[in-house]
Amino acid sequence: MKRNLCLALIVLAATLGGCAANKPGNDPSLIGSWKGVRSENGKCQFLSWKNNFKPDGTFNITFFRDAQQTQPIQTEHGIWKAANGKNELRTAGVPLPDTYTYTLIDADTVHYVSVAKDPSGDCQEDYEFTEHRIRG
Structure with missing residues (x-):
């Protein structure tokens, strides 16, 4: 009986491991x-930010009051999912995700359009923006 149970557990673990291995990952072009x-002339309050999309599906983002990024407002972290031109950010402590469509302009430039946001967010308007990869 013990042997059958062990064998069943091994088969189950292998099956689940195989499913995890086939799970689609985040768009690798956004990692970094x-x-x-x-x-400043848009629908929402001016902000600048730096973010980091990690390969493990987590992110952190620091918002700034100024374009030079010397006056931080706050840092947030959470999990992200991106595939097929859709990026979803689930910030820790925020009930609903922010969702964007995205288009890669080149390897270091991505354009986003906001399509869904948590009602507690600072801007409830639809807006778009472009991000540039930080190298070095």
Whole structure:
């Protein structure tokens, strides 16, 4: 009986491991550090930011009051999922995710359009922005 149970557990573990291995990952072209700004003349309050999309599906983002990024406002972290031109950010402590469509302009430039956001977010307007990869 013990042997059958052990064998069943091994088969189950192998099956689940195989499913995890086939799980689609995040778009690898977004992994890394990026910076962006919200237009000063746009629909929402001006912000600039630096974010880091990690391969393990976590992110952190620091918001700044100024374009030079010397006056931090706050840092947030959470999990991200991106595939097929859709990026979803689930910030820790925020009930609903922010969702964007994205288009890669080149390896170091990505354009986003906001399509869904948590009602507690600082801007409830639809807006778009471009981020640039931070190298070095």
